[in-house]
Amino acid sequence: MLDAIVIGSGISGGIAAKELCERGLKVLVIERGRKLEHIKDYNDRQMPWELPNNNRVPEDELARDYPIQGQCYAMNAATKPFWVKDSEHPYTTPADKPFSWIRGYHLGGRSIMWGRQTYRMSDIDFGANLKDGHGCDWPIRYADIAPWYSHIEKFIGVAGTREGLPQLPDGEFLPPFDMNDGEKLFKAAVETRFPGRRVIIGRHANLSVAQPHHLELGRTSCQNRSICERGCSFGANFSSLSSSLPAAQRTGNLTIVTDAIVHSLVQDPTSGRITAVRVIDAKTKAGRTYEARLVFLNASAIGSAQILLNSRNEANPRGLCNKSDQVGRNLMDHLYGLYIAGLMPDYPGDSYYHGRRPTGFYVPRYRNVTEEADAYVRGFGYQGNVTRVGGKPQAAEPGVGQEIKLRGRKFGPWMASIAGFGEMLPNPDNRVTLNENRKDQWGIPLLHIDCEHGPNERKMIEQILADGRAMIEAAGGTVISEARAATPPGLGIHEMGTARMGRDPMTSVFNGFNQAHESANLFCTDGAIMTSNGCQNPSLTYMALTARATEHATGLLKEGKL
Amino acid sequence: MPHEFLLERRTLLGSIAALLGVVAVPVDALAGPGSKARRFLSPSQFGTLSAVADTLLPATDTPGALAADVPARLDALLANWASAATREQVIGALDRIQAAALALRNQGFSGLSAADREAMLRAHDAAALKPVAPPTAAPKFSGFAPTVHVADTGYYRIKALVIDLYYFSQPATSSELVYEHVPGAWQPSVKLTADSRPHLGVSFL
Numbered sequence: 001m002l003d004a005i006v007i008g009s010g011i012s013g014g015i016a017a018k019e020l021c022e023r024g025l026k027v028l029v030i031e032r033g034r035k036l037e038h039i040k041d042y043n044d045r046q047m048p049w050e051l052p053n054n055n056r057v058p059e060d061e062l063a064r065d066y067p068i069q070g071q072c073y074a075m076n077a078a079t080k081p082f083w084v085k086d087s088e089h090p091y092t093t094p095a096d097k098p099f100s101w102i103r104g105y106h107l108g109g110r111s112i113m114w115g116r117q118t119y120r121m122s123d124i125d126f127g128a129n130l131k132d133g134h135g136c137d138w139p140i141r142y143a144d145i146a147p148w149y150s151h152i153e154k155f156i157g158v159a160g161t162r163e164g165l166p167q168l169p170d171g172e173f174l175p176p177f178d179m180n181d182g183e184k185l186f187k188a189a190v191e192t193r194f195p196g197r198r199v200i201i202g203r204h205a206n207l208s209v210a211q212p213h214h215l216e217l218g219r220t221s222c223q224n225r226s227i228c229e230r231g232c233s234f235g236a237n238f239s240s241l242s243s244s245l246p247a248a249q250r251t252g253n254l255t256i257v258t259d260a261i262v263h264s265l266v267q268d269p270t271s272g273r274i275t276a277v278r279v280i281d282a283k284t285k286a287g288r289t290y291e292a293r294l295v296f297l298n299a300s301a302i303g304s305a306q307i308l309l310n311s312r313n314e315a316n317p318r319g320l321c322n323k324s325d326q327v328g329r330n331l332m333d334h335l336y337g338l339y340i341a342g343l344m345p346d347y348p349g350d351s352y353y354h355g356r357r358p359t360g361f362y363v364p365r366y367r368n369v370t371e372e373a374d375a376y377v378r379g380f381g382y383q384g385n386v387t388r389v390g391g392k393p394q395a396a397e398p399g400v401g402q403e404i405k406l407r408g409r410k411f412g413p414w415m416a417s418i419a420g421f422g423e424m425l426p427n428p429d430n431r432v433t434l435n436e437n438r439k440d441q442w443g444i445p446l447l448h449i450d451c452e453h454g455p456n457e458r459k460m461i462e463q464i465l466a467d468g469r470a471m472i473e474a475a476g477g478t479v480i481s482e483a484r485a486a487t488p489p490g491l492g493i494h495e496m497g498t499a500r501m502g503r504d505p506m507t508s509v510f511n512g513f514n515q516a517h518e519s520a521n522l523f524c525t526d527g528a529i530m531t532s533n534g535c536q537n538p539s540l541t542y543m544a545l546t547a548r549a550t551e552h553a554t555g556l557l558k559e560g561k562l
Numbered sequence: 563m564p565h566e567f568l569l570e571r572r573t574l575l576g577s578i579a580a581l582l583g584v585v586a587v588p589v590d591a592l593a594g595p596g597s598k599a600r601r602f603l604s605p606s607q608f609g610t611l612s613a614v615a616d617t618l619l620p621a622t623d624t625p626g627a628l629a630a631d632v633p634a635r636l637d638a639l640l641a642n643w644a645s646a647a648t649r650e651q652v653i654g655a656l657d658r659i660q661a662a663a664l665a666l667r668n669q670g671f672s673g674l675s676a677a678d679r680e681a682m683l684r685a686h687d688a689a690a691l692k693p694v695a696p697p698t699a700a701p702k703f704s705g706f707a708p709t710v711h712v713a714d715t716g717y718y719r720i721k722a723l724v725i726d727l728y729y730f731s732q733p734a735t736s737s738e739l740v741y742e743h744v745p746g747a748w749q750p751s752v753k754l755t756a757d758s759r760p761h762l763g764v765s766f767l
Contacts, residue, residue: 390760
C-alpha cells in the first residue's frame with residue numbers, strides 16, 4: 001500500500017508531495033488534468049509575431065469556450081493551453097450572482113500562471129475572527145506557522161525587503177528588485193503625507209539571485225521578462241513544475257498519475273479513516289480506486305469542497321466530514337479589480353529603467369491597523385507601480401503617418417497605477433453546493449456557486465477607491481482612470497474558506513494541524529481550510545500550512561496513530 | 563499585480579511634432595509581400611487595407627507597415643481570429659474609406675497619390691475617432707482592457723490592429739521601438755539621452 005495520496009498538483013499539492021516524499025513516504029499524486037512538462041510545454045520562447053494571431057485567442061473560440069477564463073488578465077494565445085474550457089467544465093450560479101471561477105487543469109495547476117505575490121499573514125489576521133466575531137476562531141496563531149513560512153520561503157525563493165511591520169511579518173528574502181525613480185518619489189510622498197502607510201517593493205516568488213539549492217533543481221535567476229504566466233523556462237519563478245515536483249521526484253518516492261479525476265473519498269464507517277480514493281479516468285471515463293494510509297486533499301478550495309460533498313453516503317448525506325455543515329460554506333475571494341491610475345507630471349522626465357521587473361510595489365494594510373476604517377472591519381492592501389507612459393502608440397489618438405511613429409518614440413509622463421485587494425468576511429451563505437439536476441461528462445454533480453459581496457465589503461470598496469485617489473493626488477498625480485466597482489468574486493483567483501480550520505468539530509472541518517475532525521488520516525491544506533482570508537495574497541500560507549501538516553501527519557504515521 | 567493598464571491617452575499627450583513628410587510608395591507595392599496569396603478580403607478591400615496601413619505607418623527612416631507585412635497579417639487575423647461582428651466592422655470601415663475616396667476623387671483609395679491618401683485619411687481619422695457616449699448598457703466594470711467609444715469603431719479597430727501588428731513585428735522591433743524578449747538584469751534607473759526611445763512592453767491584448 002502507498003503511504004500517502006495527494007489529490008492535486010498545484011501550489012499546495014506540489015509542496016505536500018515534496019514534503020511527504022522527503023520524509024520518506026511513498027507518495028502518489030493524483031492530478032485531474034493532463035501531464036505538462038517543465039520547459040517543453042511552455043510558450044515563453046516565442047516572439048510576439050511567432051504566436052498565433054499575434055497572441056490573440058480567436059474571438060468566437062473565446063466567447064464559446066472561455067467566457068469565464070477569458071476574463072483573466074493572463075489569458076492569451078500563449079497561455080491558452082493552461083486554462084480550462086468553460087464549455088467542458090461548467091458550473092452554475094444564481095443569475096444575479098456571477099462568480100468567475102478561474103481554473104487550470106493540468107500537472108502543476110495554477111502554480112504555472114499564478115501572480116507570485118508572496119506575503120505572510122500576521123496575528124492581526126489569525127486573531128481577526130475572534131476579535132470581531134465573524135466566522136470561527138483560527139486554531140493557530142502566527143507563532144505556529146512562522147517557522148514554516150521561513151521553510152517555504154527559502155525553498156521557493158522570495159525577493160523582498162525587511163520592513164518590520166506587525167501586519168506584514170518579514171521573511172527569508174532574496175535581494176529585492178529595486179524601485180524605479182518614479183516609485184521612489186511616490187513612496188516618499190505617500191509615507192510623508194500618510195505616516196501610517198508604507199510603500200514597499202512587492203514580495204514575490206521570482207529568483208532575484210538563484211541560490212545553490214535553486215540551481216540544483218535547474219532553476220536560474222530571473223531575466224525580467226514578465227511573461228511568467230506562460231511558464232518560465234529559466235525556472236526563475238516558483239511553480240510545482242519547476243520546483244516542488246522535481247524535488248519530490250528526486251527522492252525516488254513519487255508517483256504521478258494524470259488525467260485522473262477524483263470522484264469521491266471512501267470512508268470506513270467505524271474508524272472514520274479514508275480507505276480509498278475513487279477516481280474516474282478523464283479519457284476513458286473508467287473508474288478505479290487508490291488506497292493509502294494517508295490522504296492530502298489539495299484540489300483547490302472549491303475543488304476540495306466538491307470532493308467532500310460528493311463523498312456523501314447514507315451515514316453522511318451532507319457529505320464527508322461535514323457534521324458541522326461548514327463544507328462548502330464561507331467562500332471568500334479578495335476584492336479585486338479596484339484600480340486607480342494617475343499621471344505624475346512633475347516626476348523626472350530624464351529617468352527610465354530597463355527590463356520588465358516581475359513585481360510592482362505593495363502598500364500593506366493600514367486600515368484598522370494604523371488608521372481607523374470608515375465603518376467596516378478588516379482591511380486591504382494595494383499592489384501597484386509607477387511607469388513611464390510611452391511605447392506602442394494608442395490608436396484612439398487622432399493622427400496618421402509619421403506622426404504616429406514620432407508619438408511612439410516620445411517618452412510620456414510617469415503614470416501611477418494601484419489596485420486594492422480587500423478582505424472578504426467569512427459568510428456561511430456564500431457557499432458551493434452540488435447541483436442536484438446537472439452532472440458533468442464524468443457523472444459528477446456540477447457545482448452551484450452562490451457568492452456575493454456583503455455590506456462590509458461594499459463599504460471597504462468605497463474606501464479602497466477613495467484612499468487610492470488620495471494617495472495618487474498626494475504624490476502629485478492627477479487621476480485619469482479608475483474602476484467604478486469590484487469585479488465579480490472569483491476573479492481575484494484567491495478563493496478560500498470552504499472547509500475551514502477550527503478547534504470545534506461542530507463549527508469547523510479541519511483542526512489546527514489541517515487534520516479532518518471526522519477522519520484522522522485525511523488532511524486538507526489548500527485554500528479550503530482558510531478560516532479567514534486576510535488581504536494578503538494567500539499561496540504562501542497554503543504552502544506553509546502544508547509543510548507543517550506533513551510533519552504532523554508523518555509523525556502520527558510513524559507513531560502508529562494513523 | 564496589476565499589469566500595464568492600456569489606457570487611451572488621447573487627451574493627455576497633446577500635440578506631437580509636426581509631420582516630417584510622407585514617403586511615396588508605388589501603388590503596385592501596396593499589396594505587400596505575398597500579394598498573390600489567398601486572401602480573406604476581396605482584392606479591392608485588400609488594396610484599400612494595404613493603402614490604409616501604408617498611410618498610417620509609412621516607411622520613413624524606419625520600415626513601415628508594408629515592410630512588416632501588416633496587410634497580409636491583418637487579413638490572416640480576419641480569417642483566423644475575428645468574429646463575424648469584427649469582420650463586419652472592419653470591412654464596413656474599409657468600404658467607407660473607399661466610398662469616401664470615390665466620392666471625393668472619383669478614384670479608389672489605393673489609387674490616390676501618397677499625399678492625397680495622407681490628407682484624406684487624416685480627415686477621416688479625426689472624424690472617426692471623435693469620442694461618443696458609451697452605450698447605456700456598458701458594464702460597470704471595464705476590466706484591464708481599454709474601453710474606447712468613438713464614432714467609427716470599425717476604423718478604430720483597423721488602426722489599432724495595424725499599430726499592434728506593426729510594432730510587434732520583426733522589422734519594427736529591430737528599428738522603430740525595441741522589444742527585448744530577455745532583458746536580463748533589472749536596471750531601476752537609466753538616464754535618458756536625446757536618442758533614447760521607450761521600449762515595448764509585453765502586449766496584453
